[in-house]
Amino acid sequence: MDIQVKNIFYTYQKKATNATQALMDVSLEIKDNDFLAIVGETGSGKSTLAQMFNALLIPDKGDVLVNDYVINYKNRKSRKLRGLRRQVGLVFQFPEYQLFEETVEKDVAFGVKNFGIKGEEALNRAHEALKQVGLDESYFKRAPFDLSGGEKRKVAIAGILAINPDILIFDEPTAGFDPQSSKDLMNLITEFHKNGKTIIIITHDMDLVNIYTKRVVMLERGQVTFDGTPNELFSYIKGYDRLDTPSVIKVAEKLKEKGMDIDINQIHTNEDLVEAIKKWRNKA
Amino acid sequence: MSKLEIKNLSFSYDGSNKVIDDISFSVEKGTFVSVLGHNGSGKSTLAKLIVGLLDKAGGQIFFNDIEITDKNLKDLQTKTSLIFQNPDNQFIGSTVEDDIAFGLENRCFPHDQMQAEIERFADSVNMLDHLKKEPINLSGGQKQRIALAGALILRPEILILDEATSMLDPKGKSTVRKVIDRIHKENKELTIISITHDIDEALLSDKVLILNKGKLVKEGKPQDILRDESALLEVKLDMPFVYKIEKELKEIGINSNAETIDQLVEDIWTSK
Numbered sequence: 001m002d003i004q005v006k007n008i009f010y011t012y013q014k015k016a017t018n019a020t021q022a023l024m025d026v027s028l029e030i031k032d033n034d035f036l037a038i039v040g041e042t043g044s045g046k047s048t049l050a051q052m053f054n055a056l057l058i059p060d061k062g063d064v065l066v067n068d069y070v071i072n073y074k075n076r077k078s079r080k081l082r083g084l085r086r087q088v089g090l091v092f093q094f095p096e097y098q099l100f101e102e103t104v105e106k107d108v109a110f111g112v113k114n115f116g117i118k119g120e121e122a123l124n125r126a127h128e129a130l131k132q133v134g135l136d137e138s139y140f141k142r143a144p145f146d147l148s149g150g151e152k153r154k155v156a157i158a159g160i161l162a163i164n165p166d167i168l169i170f171d172e173p174t175a176g177f178d179p180q181s182s183k184d185l186m187n188l189i190t191e192f193h194k195n196g197k198t199i200i201i202i203t204h205d206m207d208l209v210n211i212y213t214k215r216v217v218m219l220e221r222g223q224v225t226f227d228g229t230p231n232e233l234f235s236y237i238k239g240y241d242r243l244d245t246p247s248v249i250k251v252a253e254k255l256k257e258k259g260m261d262i263d264i265n266q267i268h269t270n271e272d273l274v275e276a277i278k279k280w281r282n283k284a
Numbered sequence: 285m286s287k288l289e290i291k292n293l294s295f296s297y298d299g300s301n302k303v304i305d306d307i308s309f310s311v312e313k314g315t316f317v318s319v320l321g322h323n324g325s326g327k328s329t330l331a332k333l334i335v336g337l338l339d340k341a342g343g344q345i346f347f348n349d350i351e352i353t354d355k356n357l358k359d360l361q362t363k364t365s366l367i368f369q370n371p372d373n374q375f376i377g378s379t380v381e382d383d384i385a386f387g388l389e390n391r392c393f394p395h396d397q398m399q400a401e402i403e404r405f406a407d408s409v410n411m412l413d414h415l416k417k418e419p420i421n422l423s424g425g426q427k428q429r430i431a432l433a434g435a436l437i438l439r440p441e442i443l444i445l446d447e448a449t450s451m452l453d454p455k456g457k458s459t460v461r462k463v464i465d466r467i468h469k470e471n472k473e474l475t476i477i478s479i480t481h482d483i484d485e486a487l488l489s490d491k492v493l494i495l496n497k498g499k500l501v502k503e504g505k506p507q508d509i510l511r512d513e514s515a516l517l518e519v520k521l522d523m524p525f526v527y528k529i530e531k532e533l534k535e536i537g538i539n540s541n542a543e544t545i546d547q548l549v550e551d552i553w554t555s556k
Contacts, residue, residue, distance in 0.1 A: 148323050148326075206454075
């Protein structure tokens with residue numbers, strides 16, 4: 001499923017004196033099966049943009065096209081947009097706040113039921129999604145409120161996975177996750193990508209961008225100011241203190257400054273860095 | 285020395301699953317302790333037990349050698365401040381100065397001295413220029429620093445941070461970290477207990493506790509504990525970046541015991 005964003009504008013609290021213009025003339029094309037990161041400092045418009053993709057927010061001006069769906073001001077009340085939400089799953093930044101059922105399995109099944117899948121089938125889907133995020137049978141009957149913060153997050157993510165959308169959007173998916181859970185979740189997301197899903201990740205975590213994504217879009221004050229590969233981004237944001245260069249890139253850059261012959265574009269993981277150092281030593 | 289001492293502490297939410305399982309440790313006054321552990325290991329529960337937000341199922345908590353009971357719990361609570369993860373959930377006042385003043389007003393602090401006190405603590409978190417601002421106009425990092433000022437103004441003896449930086453952007457993280465680091469250095473009497481997933485942040489503390497399935501499995505200096513990769517892997521934690529690279533470099537014949545990126549780069553460069 002392709003997404004096309006055409007010159008959209010959005011303002012919060014339009015009538016208030018302190019109206020905040022969150023998006024200004026944003027255009028963007030996201031191809032089917034893209035793996036894209038959206039970065040930018042707090043308040044740059046990342047989450048606002050993401051909410052346009054499943055019509056939770058409607059642009060004041062401009063269009064968002066998701067396959068056959070047209071999201072714009074004129075269509076804002078169209079019933080058709082409901083179908084869109086089954087195809088575009090959005091995992092919010094604090095999804096754990098949205099848990100409300102008595103048990104974990106009921107909570108995950110709730111979304112599925114909303115789309116007309118009933119009874120046993122809904123529960124089966126819920127169980128499968130829970131296992132995907134690493135929560136086994138022992139969690140199914142527990143109350144969501146007794147879980148830890150990270151476990152609640154996993155339940156909320158399972159709730160979206162159970163609907164099986166084509167496009168998955170994650171707003172800060174790993175914030176508050178322990179390293180193993182982060183890795184597991186990112187591997188799971190990578191797996192979805194391989195199976196044909198379009199993945200959009202909103203994040204501050206540049207390590208995550210560097211390791212997992214191929215394309216990054218950066219927003220600044222509601223405008224797209226960068227669209228390219230992670231490595232291109234890291235040279236673009238040098239000296240920009242709102243975003244952090246990954247540690248592995250920092251080391252590579254410092255070594256390059258000292259005179260090491262090292263191709264920073266090839267550095268994504270620790271192994272890449274060590275391999276480059278090895279080559280340099282062998283040459284020397 | 286006065287201290288916080290935890291003896292055989294246990295807790296369960298449902299009466300059967302032990303979320304905290306027979307934990308004992310003590311923290312000397314003025315120590316900066318990081319509590320690490322995977323999601324669901326019991327970190328936040330431990331924090332809530334210490335401040336009495338949850339009732340323990342078993343064990344004892346001593347503060348300055350006095351056992352905390354239902355009767356004197358209030359005494360401990362007035363000496364403890366807790367900062368949560370989400371900056372939006374702890375902003376109570378309508379402006380920055382109202383928010384910082386909230387706790388003082390609750391304690392009937394004399395009004396004529398209040399403004400000076402607010403300014404002093406706003407300054408200590410680098411927010412003196414923002415006193416009249418409303419929360420909507422603040423970044424996450426600024427809100428967390430206001431929360432810190434509001435906590436410190438009550439002069440706690442224990443400050444507990446429950447993932448206080450995990451929802452912030454890099455700039456927010458680093459400003460809050462700097463403020464915490466300075467608070468630690470300037471307040472020799474203040475004990476800081478920081479619950480975190482950020483291993484690099486834990487490197488800054490004096491002591492690390494690692495929880496796994498409700499049990500305390502490791503305790504010691506960060507430089508020792510965070511180099512023990514197999515022990516960390518067992519509890520699903522990662523080594524700090526610098527240590528990880530060092531380990532991989534060892535395999536190609538570069539020995540480094542650096543603690544920082546700059547040191548590491550120097551060691552690599554001179555290994556040629």
